[in-house]
Amino acid sequence: MALPDPTLIALLHGPDQPGLVARVAGWVFERGGNILHADQHRDMEAGVFFQRVEWLSQSYGYTPDEVAAEFARFAASLGMHARVVSSAHRTRMAVFVSKADHCFHDLILRWKAGDLSANIVAVVSNHTDLAATTAAYGLPFHHVPLTPATKATAEARQLEILRAAGVEFVVLARYMQVLSADFLHAFAGPVINIHHSFLPAFAGGRPYHQAHARGVKLIGATAHYATADLDEGPIIHQGVERVTHRQDVDDLVRLGRDLERVVLAQAVRWHLAGRVLAYGNKTVVFD
Amino acid sequence: MALPDPTLIALLHGPDQPGLVARVAGWVFERGGNILHADQHRDMEAGVFFQRVEWLSQSYGYTPDEVAAEFARFAASLGMHARVVSSAHRTRMAVFVSKADHCFHDLILRWKAGDLSANIVAVVSNHTDLAATTAAYGLPFHHVPLTPATKATAEARQLEILRAAGVEFVVLARYMQVLSADFLHAFAGPVINIHHSFLPAFAGGRPYHQAHARGVKLIGATAHYATADLDEGPIIHQGVERVTHRQDVDDLVRLGRDLERVVLAQAVRWHLAGRVLAYGNKTVVFD
Amino acid sequence: MALPDPTLIALLHGPDQPGLVARVAGWVFERGGNILHADQHRDMEAGVFFQRVEWLSQSYGYTPDEVAAEFARFAASLGMHARVVSSAHRTRMAVFVSKADHCFHDLILRWKAGDLSANIVAVVSNHTDLAATTAAYGLPFHHVPLTPATKATAEARQLEILRAAGVEFVVLARYMQVLSADFLHAFAGPVINIHHSFLPAFAGGRPYHQAHARGVKLIGATAHYATADLDEGPIIHQGVERVTHRQDVDDLVRLGRDLERVVLAQAVRWHLAGRVLAYGNKTVVFD
Amino acid sequence: MALPDPTLIALLHGPDQPGLVARVAGWVFERGGNILHADQHRDMEAGVFFQRVEWLSQSYGYTPDEVAAEFARFAASLGMHARVVSSAHRTRMAVFVSKADHCFHDLILRWKAGDLSANIVAVVSNHTDLAATTAAYGLPFHHVPLTPATKATAEARQLEILRAAGVEFVVLARYMQVLSADFLHAFAGPVINIHHSFLPAFAGGRPYHQAHARGVKLIGATAHYATADLDEGPIIHQGVERVTHRQDVDDLVRLGRDLERVVLAQAVRWHLAGRVLAYGNKTVVFD
Secondary structure, rough: OOOOOOOEEEEEEEEEEOHHHHHHHHHHHEEEEOEEEEEEEEOOOOOEEEEEEEEEEEOOOOOHHHHHHHHHHHHHHHOOOOEEEOOOEEEEEEEEEEEOHHHHHHHHHHOOOOOEEEEEEEEEEEEOOOHHHHHHOOOEEOOOOOOOHHHHHHHHHHHHHHHHOOOOOOEEOOOOOOOOOOHHHHOOOOOOEEOOOOOOOOOOHHHHHHHHHHHHOEEEEEEEEEEEEOOOOOOEEEEEEEOOOOOOHHHHHHHHHHHHHHHHHHHHHHHHHOOOEEOEEEEEEOO | OOOOEEEEEEEEEEEEOOOOHHHHHHHHHHOOOOEEEEEEEEOOOEEEEEEEEEEEEEOOOOOHHHHHHHHHHHHHHOEEEEEEOOOOOEEEEEEEEEEHHHHHHHHHHHHOOOOOOOEEEEEEOOOOOOOOHHHHHOOOOOOOOHHHHHHHHHHHHHHHHHOOOOOOOEEEEOOOOOOHHHHHHHOOEEEEEEEEEOOOOOOOHHHHHHHHHHHHOEEEEEEEOOOOOOOOOOOOEEEEOOOOOOOOOHEEEEEEEHHHHHHHHHHHHHHOOHHHHHHEEEEEEEO | OOOOOOEEEEEEEEEEEOOOHHHHHHHHHHOOOEEEEEEEEOOOOOOOEEEEEEEOOOOOOOHHHHHHHHHOOOOOOHHOOOEEEEOOOOOOEEEEEOOOOOHHHHHHHHHHHOOOOEEEEEEEEOOOOOOHHHHHHOOOOEEEOOOOHHHHHHHHHHHHHHHHHOOOEEOOOOOOOOOOOOHHHHHHEEEEEEEOOOOOOOOOOOHHHHHHOOOEEEEEEEEEEEEOOOOOEEEEEEEEOOOOOOOOHHHHHHHHHHHHHHHHHHHHHHHHHHEEEEOOOOEEEEE | OOOOOEEEEEEEEEEOOOOHHHHHHHHHHHHOEEEEEEEEEEEEOOOOOEEEEEOOOOOOOOOOOHHHHHHHHHHHHHOOOOEEEOOOEEEEEEEEHHHHHHHHHHHHHHHHOOOOOOOEEEEEOOOOOOOOHHEEEEEOOEEEEOHHHHHHHHHHHHHHHHOOOOOOOOEEEEOOOOOOHHHHHHHHHOOEEEEEEOOOOOOOOOOOHHHHHHOOOOEEEEEEEEEOOOOOOEEEEEEEEOOOOOOOHHHHHHHHHHHHHHHHHHHHHHOOOOEEEOOOOEEEEOO
């Protein structure tokens, strides 16, 4: 995985037509690039073509931004939407938390271990429980208290923080508030949330209580892009763990913490590596 | 697992109170029995005690039926409901099928391999697709066609078949009809169904289509006792399998067949071994 | 999965060099083909490039065999080895069995359900236990008894059967004999075996006994290509199942049957779909 | 799980004989105790009986230590070995680390979250990398450098630290040194190690390199009691994760970290809850 040189990664999708793979490969080749990975997917039913191409771009006489812009134009000429990022780019990422700290610690520790190609530039919380720990990690902590009555003001404050820090990507690490459609629209960047159930089962509040009441034999966690429809956003990753009648709700909560950490971290890692393409209420994950 | 001598298995439950484990163990011991397994569970919230006790009974001067009756009286004196079966008893079991044959073959082959302590005494279907295969297995096949208009008559015919064959237990091996509350009440024995989703997600019809439309990353199967509330019966066992955007509905159906077979077989095996105790809409599985 | 038109599938590998993806894609495009899937892998350490390309070939004025030959020449000009098959080709497959029937039934039933793009043309066994069942499935059964003393003669007889039936691919479905290096050399086609442990743990005989003696908490099964080095061939697929101290060896054997069936079937399905490329003692599985 | 009153937990094993379950239950009952859990296991082959009994002891007029001693005498009268602990007892635990910090952080964070019924009283390392982090957690850090030449001296120093801190239980959280038989004998308490492979596959050094070289499709982690025979101690828990040809050794190392954390934490939690009984080179885990 440790490539010596930065690569360019393009995610593209659009109406399927013959020759797309060859034309994209040819475009890269003609510009002296060497394709390292080229995964594609066809949604036969919808007639949509999806591709992730990653190529070595060191021999270009252009900046990554110039190549990205040129590639986007090329893709548009094929009727495709494209997003191009350099593997050298470190996404500016904010983590939203409330009181629960397991996903928070997990993300920070993975980041410190070099597993996430991102810069965590802000921690935002509606509580102060994690202020000291955040400081101990050397990260800026922003306390934005929030009540139903002050939600609009609080979200405006959050957006201000995100803009000031140049945040491109938000992770909701067990942040126990729903982001409004207005907030998501204004932020305009990707937001990943972890829901503590195997969606669509047990959407909404207190999913472990719901799971216990129904007597299921597996509990789950779901990482998805946040959308205006709560718990309905495109699913990126899910995990489950076996449970028995012996586990009470507290046990489910405790077991679920391991699930939530691993599932959220995997989704964030895939997203940062340019491996997730959302369309409609689904995702294509080029793993 | 292959015990030389038959054992007695008691499943009991009732209001929790101090000393239950000791009193049950004492009762068995005083009658010369030797407890091989004694698992119990307490639902702390509901204050209910559940126990499965299995003991060697060869030294009794009584028949298993006499011991069972005596144990039931003893349990009642403690305010408990009890069911006692001998490990030597081979449950008379019927398999209901429609057209899909994967769970059907799977159950029959396991039974032939000696994995199920049951006698399969009837195969019932609303179609004739599996008539010849059933005959090749040397089993009686009963064709009971069924339309919405003839449902009551058909179910009466099914009940007649079950009674004539002395059926104690019914397995719905992808039988694509809903059993009415009247049928379940009249049959009065346990019925296990396999639903091809991770319930409560995707209850109802065409669950793989629902799963594909939602874009989940895991598909599941659920074995549960059939109740008058469709897909709401006590869950015995569940399994899941990872899927990606690459799988279309046909792939999910194919992958799901492996899940359904394994999950249904495990639930049936546990049930036949006296390991499942249903209460409310949940189960205690002493595995 | 159900494509209306046959596709061509090329598996190629050789020394890595810039532009391979583009040149292969270009070759297909220039001949009017439309690439549906193009997965590749680079072994960075060894400097080897692997690719699986699948394309719609209906618009060619050539037969699949002509295209395959031409592609092989093209690949050779790039220093690559290539194997091209048409999705319309149904591999002629033999199943070797001994007494255990679970993998046998499983493969046959999947094949009858249309899950395997193969024609099963021979069942070969060193015992007669499965003769009647094979006949009931309408398949030719060949009994080739085998003792250490008669191994060479028996293998010659097996090769004769395989040649007479035009067998291209052999599956050892719990066939309890080791194929000699001479046999494998003479057959010259792929042979997939299922070993009932998580290799390299518990190679050799009686793996469930070994697993029980060691007290492991997971048992496994491994599907691999058979090579002259017993249990050392390239691994295609592995699965595991959790066990506890409660399971004795007989239980492990029973649980293992489910594992073996699913793991072997998956490996066979991948192989038949042209998704497995073996090199050295490893495989690349384009799943 | 959060019981209001402390319970007593007895782990006992010895030669099987009729009536053991009843006699243990009777003993508890006669002393006013109420059995909450009583799991037992029989190793039919070896003729050994194992039991874990947990009972509410609040009504005794004795201290937990007195009851424990009395129970041990009772067990001895049945020819059984017994260990009795109070759920109120918080085991004094030391964590040994080297440079890798993932298991270290994981254990400390779980402990801070209240998931481990222990007091972490010492962190011991042959390196200083984790000194500052340990201090930040408010825990005492002991640096004991170690070379082959100084091993005996270093281990003597480690034993001194453990004695001074009253350590009852040691966890090797990716501590990259082998403890000598002398050390284990002198410490005389349980030591749990995490090995980064699915033992017995890939025992010894650099297991991820071994796994990559063999081309396995699953990697694993194994938590076991440390014994004088390296990597041969009784296995408590194992986990696996699926990998493909795409993962290089660095990826295996990264993926393995999640496995190691979860598997080690589960083993430690079970041990601390009095759920693990080691005998010979195996364990009985009453989960």
